[in-house]
Amino acid sequence: MCRSIRVLHDFQPPTTEEEVRAAALQYVRKVSGMTKPTRGSTEAFERAVDEVEKATRLLLDALPPRDEPRTREGERAKARLRWQRRTA
Template identity: 60%
Template sequence: MCRSIKTLREPYTSDVTEEDVRAAALQYVRKISGFRAPSARNTEAFERAVEAVAAATNTLLEELQLKSLTR
């Protein structure tokens, strides 16, 4: 779907920043809404969606239980 969204969990990346999470959320919202940039009257809804997706992403990354790669 969103090919430009990179995987944000280990072992694919170890240093996930808030900017990484927000960029992924923004790409997702852009894809779903069909807008690269919202109109003035849709800006608040667009930004709320980006924040909600970013928050959900952070929660997911914190709660994922990954199999240990070391023995």
């Protein structure tokens, strides 16, 4: 999976629209193999980002909550710990 795409489900405070849009953009970039669309593919690229964003929002809204919501600080701490274990 693309390292730039983060877990978005069940966070406190809730996931923002900007986070959902950024994840959709990263997904489309990864799948298309382009970080920036060409002039001829801009419309298709933007439409794909919009559709992935919409699908992501539908999914997040439909998923049941976890026992304990995630926090961004907690996820960062877990990532640091994984990094330390890899580099040790």
